[in-house]
Amino acid sequence: MNANAEWVQQHEGGEVVDFSDVERIDASGVQALERLADQTVLRGVNTNVYKVLKLLKLTPRFRFLE
């Protein structure tokens, strides 16, 4: 995830991380995201990655953009 996720411009909800090229997220990616929770907007998260975040109850802690 780290290699593919890309920081982009500031969004009104916080920093935006572009997940458009992320097919899967691994354990270290999850841990990295946990540190960014409550301050980050995730863009282009695919459904598989979204489900991982859902299983870990992390979705309420991010904003999602298409």
Added chain:
Amino acid sequence: MPETAAKLSDERIVYLEGLVRQGQIAAAVFSQFTQQDVDRIVKAVVLAGLEQAQHLARLAIEETRLGVLEDKAIKNMVATEFVYNYVRDKPSVGVIREFPERGLEEMAEPIGLIFSVTPVTNPTATVLFKCIMALKTRNAVLFGPHPKAWRCCREAVRIMYETAVKHGAPEGVFTCLEEPTIPDNVYLMHHKEIKLIDATGGPGAVKAAYSSGKPALGVGAGNTPVYLEKTAHLDMAIVDIITSKTFDNGTICASEQTVVIDDEIYDLTMAKFAELGAHICDAREAEILGRMVIDPETGAMRPMAVGQKAADIARVCGLRVKPETKLLIAPIHGVGPQHPLSVEKLFPVLAVYRAKTLEEALRVCVDVNHAGGLGHTAVVFSRNDEVIRKFSELINAGRIIANSPGSIGALGGVYNDMVPTFSFGCGTGGGNSTTDNVNLYHYLNIKRVARRTQAHMWFRVPNQIYFNMNAVENLRQLESRATLIVTNPLLEQMGHVNLVRRSLPAQTAVRVLAIPDAEPEVAVVMQGVEALQLHKADQIVALGGGSVIDAAKIMKLKYESPDADIDELAAPFLDIRKRVVQYPSTKTNVLRLIAISTTSGTGSEVTPFAVLIDKERGRKVTLADYSLTPDVAIVDPQFVMTMPKGLTADTGVDALTHALEAGVSIHASPYTDSNAMQAVRMVFKYLPIAYENPRDEDARSMMHNAACIAALAFSNASVGVNHALAHAFGARFHVAHGRANALMLPHVIAYNASVPTKFMPSPNQRAYIAHKKYAMVADLLGLGGETITEKVEKLVVAVEHLLDRLNMPRSIAELGISEEDFERALPDLAKIAFDDPSWRSNPRMPLVSELVDLFRKAYRGRRRAEPAAAGEPLVAAGSCV
């Protein structure tokens, strides 16, 4: 959190929470993996486990001091190679099973983080097995090994984990408790992020798992009875029992515990056991053994004996045996606390019982089964299949192993085709949730994707329908040796019977049975059956209205199948294809039923229904089955030319109601629609003419056909709420059926055409279309209107105009029923109407309150629209046949 867990230090809790979080993340990440990813990882860990089988066996022996190195190595190999052989080609990601013919798919959903308790007796093999299951199903596992086996388990977990991660598995997919304690287990069993507990071990661990309130697979102790029956292949049985009971020094809980031996082969069996290295204890030795290896207070085996060699156990007990002794065999004379060796013994001590008879042998096996072995495993050696079946019926065991070793047999995949496992489900007998050999499917949530299916439909009608004037003459071509004509006295007087008699072939012997013109009673039906029997009839001609034809249908049923139980056949049903009661398919006699209708309404000549009055019990019995449908229907208008005006109107409106209800029924099909729509058009055109000009042959003929065509529709699509209301109201206030239908019809059309409060489940319909069907009828009648609502309203008005032309009452009040009487009856009417099966095919599911509302509307009637003048067409020119 229970008290036991409260003993954990803060530091320990942080440690446990860390393991849980790792596993939780790993499980979530794992959910993204494909089948190919999973299979690659599984193969790699299986090879690693096989590679390390002996190493892990050695560690297990060193740490636990239980069992046999070679056997533990074999167990590790079975737990990897055999399990892999079972899972390798099994889909476990996405669609795992498909049933295209049923429109069903099963899909896998991982469970998440599993807390797995492993036993001291089979520590590393159980870890290897569970790792493979978990990887195949994309789950993470936190292992809680037995405190006396945690180091070897930790090593097994490490080997599997490192290999798995190396091949792409998520970090944290397996973790293992260091220095595990009972409070650790309790804490984890209650942890909200643990999604499943898989407890393989002693009763304590299993009970704790189930007590946690979490989904659990808890599999535990057994007490395997073995029946060695006299027809068994004795040499094979003895080798199998020794192989099994000494395997890993008896630590597999499926191993043999008490062998019940038929008297005839007992001595030979003992001799052969001794020959192959078993020591047969005498009574004194057996008593000492029982006292030493079984705790007299708890009645359970002493841990010091578990997994030890036979010779070592004998030495500790002070028994003198050969050093190479494989097995200690102790005769017992019963089961229970007075016979300590009758319980589970996870060491090479085997109880034997000499049974004088088959019954005694089976009884003792049942006793052993109930002495701690319920749901687990049982073994039978016999070449008599009946004995094996009887044993299997009596014994409650998830695994009944026939003619093979209990322990290795129960593991599956070696001696039989059972699923390989290291966890034996013991069902409710053992306090477990399954009797299965635990396998990958227990590590999955299985989702069923059920696609919408279309129920098979049908269009079933009589073989032959003859219609138009003088159609009765077709009787001549239907050969019959002896015919019974069933009719009513009036028709006989009118000469109709003679007409029929003359139309029958000359050689046919004819008898006539005139029955009352009313819904038939049981006694009348039986009178008919008697006449058929006396006359040895091969044909019955029913000449009359619905009552006569219905009576003839039931006479035929009872004549062909004398044992048919009318009460049972009248049982209610929701779907004719799934009904509980089946009509008889075997027939003592064969009879052709020809129905000649003398009214133009019920359509009984083509329907599969019959109504009977059971006077003794004061009730009406409705029978419905396509076997009741007449074989031949004759729709000859000469029999209706003299129908009185009132009857013409009543029966004609009944036919119209059949057609309209079949048209909007949830069982309507293009086949029934074509009949229903045609019937509506014919009724609208010809009923007023037949009513106003009874001698109009053409109108009579067309109305007679219309009633039959409407019946063809409702025989297959059924009717609706209108009939339910009319049945209840007509019976209570003694109003003719057609007239009762007429009172409800405009209100029911408006009701069905509006948005339902509750939709009726109807898999064959893709949308709510009743209002559109009514609009289509309006179009067919050329009633005009732009919108569906307008067209429906025009249809309602057209129906009302028709009713007016027929001088039908337009409200219940017009019948002279007081509002007070009606309101008093209303709760009962609604209840009876709701119980009526007719509405089950109505497009809109009626609420009881809606039925009440419909009754009230029928009481008041609708505001009269401008009546159509007599003789004026009710429908647009060119819209009808």
